[in-house]
Amino acid sequence: MRFDALSTMVKTELGRxxxxxxxxxxxxxxxxASLVFxxxxxxxxxxxxxxxxxxxxxxxLEPKKTSAGLLSLLGGPTEPPGIDAASVDRLxxxxxxxxxxxKLRFRFPSMxxxxxxxxxxxxxxxxxxxxxxxxxxxxxxxxxSIPEFTDPLASPGAECTTNADCTAPKYCERPSGVPRGQxxxxxxxxxxxxxxxxxxxxxxxxxxxxxxxxxxxxxAQGVAFEMTLGNSLLGVARHxxxxxxxxxxxxxxxxxxxxxxxxxxxxxxxxxxxxxGESAASKYSSVVVRVASPSDSGRxxxxxxxxxxxxxxTRARDVSVLISGVLALLVLVASVILAVAALNIAHTFRMLxxxxxxxxxxxxxxxxxxxxxxxxxxxxxxxxxxxxGLAGALVARAGAFVADWRAAKDLPDFPFKPESxxxxxxxxxLLAVAFACAFALxxxxxxxxxxxxxxPAEALSRDK
Numbered sequence: 001m002r003f004d005a006l007s008t009m010v011k012t013e014l015g016r017x018x019x020x021x022x023x024x025x026x027x028x029x030x031x032x033a034s035l036v037f038x039x040x041x042x043x044x045x046x047x048x049x050x051x052x053x054x055x056x057x058x059x060x061l062e063p064k065k066t067s068a069g070l071l072s073l074l075g076g077p078t079e080p081p082g083i084d085a086a087s088v089d090r091l092x093x094x095x096x097x098x099x100x101x102x103k104l105r106f107r108f109p110s111m112x113x114x115x116x117x118x119x120x121x122x123x124x125x126x127x128x129x130x131x132x133x134x135x136x137x138x139x140x141x142x143x144x145s146i147p148e149f150t151d152p153l154a155s156p157g158a159e160c161t162t163n164a165d166c167t168a169p170k171y172c173e174r175p176s177g178v179p180r181g182q183x184x185x186x187x188x189x190x191x192x193x194x195x196x197x198x199x200x201x202x203x204x205x206x207x208x209x210x211x212x213x214x215x216x217x218x219x220a221q222g223v224a225f226e227m228t229l230g231n232s233l234l235g236v237a238r239h240x241x242x243x244x245x246x247x248x249x250x251x252x253x254x255x256x257x258x259x260x261x262x263x264x265x266x267x268x269x270x271x272x273x274x275x276x277g278e279s280a281a282s283k284y285s286s287v288v289v290r291v292a293s294p295s296d297s298g299r300x301x302x303x304x305x306x307x308x309x310x311x312x313x314t315r316a317r318d319v320s321v322l323i324s325g326v327l328a329l330l331v332l333v334a335s336v337i338l339a340v341a342a343l344n345i346a347h348t349f350r351m352l353x354x355x356x357x358x359x360x361x362x363x364x365x366x367x368x369x370x371x372x373x374x375x376x377x378x379x380x381x382x383x384x385x386x387x388x389g390l391a392g393a394l395v396a397r398a399g400a401f402v403a404d405w406r407a408a409k410d411l412p413d414f415p416f417k418p419e420s421x422x423x424x425x426x427x428x429x430l431l432a433v434a435f436a437c438a439f440a441l442x443x444x445x446x447x448x449x450x451x452x453x454x455x456p457a458e459a460l461s462r463d464k
C-alpha cells in the first residue's frame with residue numbers, strides 16, 4: 001500500500017472513531033505524564049545531591065581510621081598514618097581514573113577570627129580545620145580557575161621581625177625559632193559551596209548575620225581573617241610556638257574541604273613541619289580520585305583497599321543507591337499505568353476491528369494484503385501513541401512548573417535549595433514519545449493481527 005493511501009485511511013479512521021481513540025490515548029498520556037514527572041524529579045534530585053552535595057564522580061580515600069589523629073592534634077606521641085607518593089602514582093595508573101590530587105590536612109591545632117568586612121562584626125572558631133591541595137588544580141585555565149590561589153612565599157618579600165616591618169596587607173611570616181622572617185601576602189584560602197550554604201541557611205539566621213554567598217564571590221579579595229597557629233580550644237601543638245598569620249578567601253571551589261578552609265599544599269606542608277614534625281609534612285592525609293564514570297568507583301575502591309586506603313565518605317554511594325531504588329519504584333508505578341493503558345488500547349482496537357469487519361473484508365476483496373491491514377491499524381496506534389506521549393510530557397512539564405512555583409513560595413530556604421527540583425533533558429522528551437508509541441503498538445498488535453487474518457468472503461457474507 002502506498003504511503004498516501006495509508007495516510008488517507010488513517011486520517012479517515014481517526015475522524016470516524018475520534019471519541020474511543022481519544023479515550024484510549026488518555027490512559028497512555030496519564031502513564032507517560034507520571035513516568036516523565038518521576039524521572040525528571042529523580043534527575044533533579046540526582047543533580048543536586050550527587051552533583052553539589054555528594055559528588056558521585058569523585059572519591060576521597062584515606063588511611064584506615066586509628067586513634068592517632070586526636071593524639072597527634074593534642075601533642076601525643078603517636079604519628080597519624082599517611083599516604084606516600086608511590087601510592088598516589090599507583091592510583092593515577094588505575095583504569096578509569098581521570099585525576100588524583102593529594103591533600104594534606106592540618107596536623108596542628110589552630111583558631112581563626114575575622115569577617116568584619118562583610119558581616120559587620122568579627123566571628124571566629126576555637127578550632128579551625130583545613131586541608132592543603134596542589135595549586136595547579138585551581139589555577140589552571142578554565143571556568144573555575146582561581147589564579148590568586150598560589151603560595152605567597154613563592155615570591156617572598158623583604159626580611160622582617162614583626163608585622164610592623166611589612167607594608168599592609170602583608171604580614172611577617174616568621175616560623176618558630178627563626179630570628180627573622182619574610183614579608184608575605186595573606187595566605188589565599190578556598191571555601192566550599194557546602195560551607196557557604198550551611199552558613200547562609202543555618203548559622204547566619206541563628207545569629208542575625210547577613211548571608212555571604214554572593215558577597216564572597218563578588219568581594220573575595222577583601223575577605224580576610226587571622227589564624228592562630230599552634231593553639232586552640234583542644235590544646236597546643238607539641239612543637240613550635242604560637243603565632244598568628246593572615247589569611248584571605250579568594251574564592252569558592254568544589255575542590256575545597258566541606259567544613260574548614262583549603263590552602264595551598266606547600267603552605268600546609270611548612271606549617272605541619274613546624275608544628276607536627278617531618279612525617280606530617282611528607283605524607284599526605286588523603287587523596288581525592290576523580291573517575292570517568294560512577295561505574296568506575298567500585299574498581300578504584302577495591303584497588304585502594306590493597307594500598308590500605310578506605311573511602312572517607314560513602315554518602316555519595318548510599319544516596320545514589322537510594323535515588324536509584326526510589327526511581328525504579330516510581331518507574332514501575334508508571335509502567336503499570338502504561339500497561340493498563342495498553343490493555344485499554346487493545347480493547348478499543350478489538351471493538352474497532354469488530355465494527356469494521358465488512359470494510360476490512362471489502363479491502364481484502366479489492367486486493368489489500370494482510371500486511372496492509374496490519375500497517376493500517378498499527379499506524380493508527382502509532383499516531384495515538386505519539387500524540388498521547390507528547391501530551392503526557394507537556395502535562396508533566398506543566399506539573400513540574402507548578403511544583404517549583406509552590407516550592408519557591410511555600411518552602412523555606414535550606415542548604416542547596418535548587419531553583420528547580422526537576423531536570424528535563426532532551427532525551428526525556430524522546431523517551432516519553434517512544435514509550436507511548438511502544439505501549440500503543442503493544443495494545444494494537446493483537447487486533448491488527450486479527451484484522452490481517454480476516455477472510456474477505458466470510459466477512460462480506462456475514463454482512464448480508
